[in-house]
Amino acid sequence: MFKNLILRTTLFGGEKSFSLKRAFIVARRELRDGLRDWRIMAPIISLTFIVPLLVVLGIRLGNGFLSRLEPGTFEGRVLPFATLAIGFFPMSFSLVIALEAFVGEKERNSLETLLSAPLTDSELFTGKFLAAVIPTILSSIYGTMVFVLGILITGGPLPAEPIAIGFFMLLGAAEALVMVAAAVIVSSQSTSVRAANLLASFVIVPMAIVVQIEAIVVLTGQTGGLFFIFLGLVIIFIILIRTGGRVFNREEILSREGGDNLKFRQILGNIGRMFARTPQEIIENRKTGLKRFTPWRLYRHDIPQIIKLNRFAIMTVTTALLLAVFIGWWFTTLPIVKNVTNDLQQQYKQQVASPQNPACDGDTLARNGITWQFIFMNNTRAVLVGSALAFLTLGVGGILLLMVAVGPIGAIGSFLSQVGVNIFLLIVGFVLPHGIIELPAVVFATAAALQVATCFVLPPKGMAIGRSLQFSLVNYIKLLALIIPMLFIAAIIEANITPAIGCALIKGGLF
């Protein structure tokens, strides 16, 4: 079937040819080897046969208790949940196979032989992936079927609708795909099986959370929500496969020796060298003859290169920012919000368009502590907190924080435009003077933080994950040399110039 199936893919960079048949050669050997390993066979038998039957037994023995549940709860919720859970159990051993995929071979000294064989990166990666995912999916389906048959044979009803059972199997397959893809990446980036096992927490913990959410969804009868979880898993799987292709580098795998030790000096050395070189020099691993680190070089070469490198992240953040303004605007046009805020609108109009607007009184602002120092510190803190949040949440937190901060601008704009305030003048008077500097600074910072957070997903070609993290962190710090002065200038404008322009417009009666 796969004999002539040759796909062209850009997934794995330089080596573009990919043959599924050849990936299956690797997978077949792995499977044959794995099925002779009692550490793998014992859990397969236990989790796909013994455990489902024990659950059936438990359900039958607990009949008395279960019959006391509300009518429909047992059939409609408990049994479907059990079916879903049974399908997940075999996932645990998928990690044993997947985590050993590369690093296990490396420890057994058989990896170099395989890497010097005529297999492309994509064939090797896919072969290893298939070897771990095929038994996992088959076991998940088999375990589910054993459970369903067990329930039927012992006189019970079908644990769920046939279509739901089919969907649970599909959901199990999606979970297997995600877990195995993530574990194979971990394996290709680890220096030892021990290190891979430690890193497996990054696979197990998120998946445990997903399963708990699934449990809540099923037990509360909102099974439609499972579809969104399935969709999310598929998207994550695609991202992981893309990441796997990007970070798979046979040179890195072979060169990475004894990396279990935390080498702070080496890491600091690497970071120091990254500061001394431009991003382009680091990516291309060559020297361009530029001087070592100087402020001139930083602003003339490094920062423009970083902004260019971050362009997709900048576009993403800008889109999110515009979306937030739009959502804010749209929110206040909802009839329910409009009715509530009619009075408020009038008050705001009077405040904004009035010469008594506190913004028009420099002393009032200063008395309330709204000085340029305050604005600068506040904005800097917000940027740093947003960045930290982005680092910890794959960028999502940072973007959401920015959207939450910017969304009200859209809402207020809409709010005031509904009562006749000239929105264009409002922007020109109160937003643009400092915003023209402040907003790009915030966008650059959030984009750089997003870049750090997602460096695992899309590291520069040929760069290992650790190095990619160091690289994006150094870029973030270098970019602060632009962001902080921008925030500083914006704060001075916001405290001194913006109110003057805004008030001039107000006093001129332009509102």
Add this chain to the structure above:
Amino acid sequence: MPALLLFQAIFREVKLMIEAVQLTKTFGDFTAVKDVSFNVGSGKVMALLGHNGAGKTTTTRMLTATLAPTFGYARIAGYDTVKNPQEVRKTIGHLTELPGLYNRMRIEEYLDFFGEVYYVPKNIRKGRAEEMLKQFDLWETRQLKMGEYSKGMRQKAALIRALIHEPKVLFLDEPTSAMDPHSAKMVRDAISQLKQENRAIILCTHNLFEAEALADYITIIRKGEIVIEGTSEQLKRKLLGTPAYTVQLAQAIPTDGLPFELANLVELTQFGTDWFNFTTEEADKVNPILLRRLLDNGFEVVTISQVSRSLESVYLKIAGTPQQNSDSRDEIENSLNKVKKSGKGSSERDQQNQEQVSTEAEEVIR
């Protein structure tokens, strides 16, 4: 036209199979291999010698298209290792330093897997595997899982794996390590046979006897740089001086010395009661004359033979000791410079020695 034919004939005979040009590999600030260049033709064996960590494995990995050079390039059978890695990998057989077998597999399954990976048709790979298993005495143990194999058996299994697709180019890293003498000889014979079959072979080894016996060229690498290269004889000549010969006579040398002029023919270096040593650059011309003169003067010659000089002496002189490898950078630099200048140094020493020996010889003759 005849010139073209001659050119083709020559190149059909010896085809350039391994070409390394200024290969350099750096890892961060560490330079593992620097400016390494060499060529290996078909039917030739090049031994790559050096201490552990000298850069042999990195060089081999660049040639097998598993590491990309930082600078320079390499071609295997005409294929660039960076631009055509797949073609390179198809062309080569690579025996790594550690066999790294799949312990739960049987040897036939293992060879079948790699045969398939290397595009060997199923009907051919089975027969070829059987043939080689018999050649290397593993046929009887084919039912065992490879985890049950001894070290020597594992090494042979890995070697068969490297040969299963009959590669034109072979990289053999310590092919006889952990083998008993019988198995080691079996492998050496196999390498000689491969050489006769016009394969180009790079042999990384610490077994200097093996290197001398099998290699056409020897390249010694230290701290990532080639410090000397050439045939075994060239290296010995360069580093150990002119070849020395010993003449064993049936009777004692008279107390007043040999009764004929030798000084203008050879350089006498040592002598005993019934033997003497000499050096000459032109043994094929000088030795028959010397023999004739001895016989004409009534001396019965028992043997005339070359004084053995091992590659080990050359190696130790060039590569130094492993302790020296851990010296400070400056000391290593100095050491490398000394090694580079060693040709000059040794010839100066040789000259001094020869002058001293000539004086002694003249006294003997007198």
